Amino acid sequence: xxxxxxxxxxxxxxxxxxxxxxxxxxxxxxxxxxxxxxxxxxxxxxxxxxxxxxxxxxxxxxxxxxxxxxxxxxxxxxxxxxxxxxxxxxxxxxxxxxxxxxxxxxxxxxxxxxxxxxxxxxxxxxxxxxxxxxxxxxxxxxxxxxxxxxxxxxxxxxxxxxxxxxxxxxxxxxxxxxxxxxxxxxxxxxxxxxxxxxxxxxxxxxxxxxxxxxxxxxxxxxxxxxxxxxxxxxxxxxxxxxxxxxxxxxxxxxxxxxxxxxxxxxxxxxxxxx
Amino acid sequence: xxxxxxxxxxxxxxxxxxxxxxxxxxxxxxxxxxxxxxxxxxxxxxxxxxxxxxxxxxxxxxxxxxxxxxxxxxxxxxxxxxxxxxxxxxxxxxxxxxxx
Numbered sequence: 001x002x003x004x005x006x007x008x009x010x011x012x013x014x015x016x017x018x019x020x021x022x023x024x025x026x027x028x029x030x031x032x033x034x035x036x037x038x039x040x041x042x043x044x045x046x047x048x049x050x051x052x053x054x055x056x057x058x059x060x061x062x063x064x065x066x067x068x069x070x071x072x073x074x075x076x077x078x079x080x081x082x083x084x085x086x087x088x089x090x091x092x093x094x095x096x097x098x099x100x101x102x103x104x105x106x107x108x109x110x111x112x113x114x115x116x117x118x119x120x121x122x123x124x125x126x127x128x129x130x131x132x133x134x135x136x137x138x139x140x141x142x143x144x145x146x147x148x149x150x151x152x153x154x155x156x157x158x159x160x161x162x163x164x165x166x167x168x169x170x171x172x173x174x175x176x177x178x179x180x181x182x183x184x185x186x187x188x189x190x191x192x193x194x195x196x197x198x199x200x201x202x203x204x205x206x207x208x209x210x211x212x213x214x215x216x217x218x219x220x221x222x223x224x225x226x227x228x229x230x231x232x233x234x235x236x237x238x239x240x241x242x243x244x245x246x247x248x249x250x251x252x253x254x255x256x257x258x259x260x261x262x263x264x265x266x267x268x269x270x271x272x273x274x
Numbered sequence: 275x276x277x278x279x280x281x282x283x284x285x286x287x288x289x290x291x292x293x294x295x296x297x298x299x300x301x302x303x304x305x306x307x308x309x310x311x312x313x314x315x316x317x318x319x320x321x322x323x324x325x326x327x328x329x330x331x332x333x334x335x336x337x338x339x340x341x342x343x344x345x346x347x348x349x350x351x352x353x354x355x356x357x358x359x360x361x362x363x364x365x366x367x368x369x370x371x372x373x374x
Contacts, residue, residue: 188337190359195350231363235333
């Protein structure tokens with residue numbers, strides 16, 4: 001039977017691949033991603049389910065899903081001009097189709113896409129965590145950028161549904177989960193600092209979210225992470241919903257590792273129970 | 275006023291290099307075929323990103339305009355104009371009222 005073996009949370013700041021290429025493996029960003037990579041290598045998953053918020057690159061307002069599963073055999077990117085290598089990324093289409101059908105069966109009206117590319121929000125974490133791109137993924141997209149955002153409790157329930165789906169998967173598959181995104185970040189909106197394209201409007205919220213994660217205070221976080229609260233933390237503050245879906249998968253477990261970069265409004269986390 | 279056309283211009287700016295080049299070369303001509311009303315077209319050509327955000331355009335998408343320095347925008351002028359706009363939270367509430 002399939003099992004969830006570990007979970008990871010990571011940022012996807014677009015300039016990090018270039019930054020680390022310039023500063024080398026001893027810089028803070030490289031060190032934090034390396035901690036996650038070491039853990040991924042130790043648990044050796046067969047597939048990674050990725051909760052991600054597309055940045056209006058895979059999808060657009062002509063057809064904007066609240067939840068979607070990508071179930072092609074392969075995808076590629078980044079499709080948004082991010083300065084990083086271009087990758088082809090294998091998808092476990094079999095498991096992805098199961099996520100779609102299981103979701104529909106359980107009352108989640110998830111969209112399905114079978115031909116798509118992905119942007120930096122999927123590929124920046126994988127660039128650092130699985131740079132040979134040999135572990136197939138199942139991308140599950142959650143709208144974290146375009147209000148109205150889905151409710152935190154709904155995203156948590158989505159995660160629980162994914163855990164049930166994995167539990168019922170009749171193959172000996174080791175599944176890891178990755179949540180991609182920030183807790184407080186404004187890109188191009190009114191809360192940016194003067195002379196900048198992005199900023200962190202609410203480091204206090206970032207600090208609180210990190211505490212909730214560290215102490216596994218899931219119910220508190222679900223109650224606090226209202227749409228309004230997330231949007232006050234930035235126009236991409238809804239990326240927290242990916243981490244909340246992750247919590248739905250793993251239950252009330254404390255992370256083995258969590259460290260934030262408050263000046264970036266994000267954190268790096270590892271959950272293991274082996 | 276749909277706002278869709280403004281977001282579409284921003285999206286094309288990132289994803290369609292030929293369109294982006296045309297925007298640099300002849301902004302009015304490049305916008306001619308897009309579904310914009312007169313006010314949206316005027317605000318785009320003037321680089322009034324704060325006003326466009328107030329109409330409901332997405333800040334993340336609008337930032338593509340400064341990334342490629344279109345409509346005379348620099349990072350500084352972009353941030354100055356955008357900081358005068360309503361936040362995404364206020365904008366979401368307004369959009370709900372408008373039904374757009």
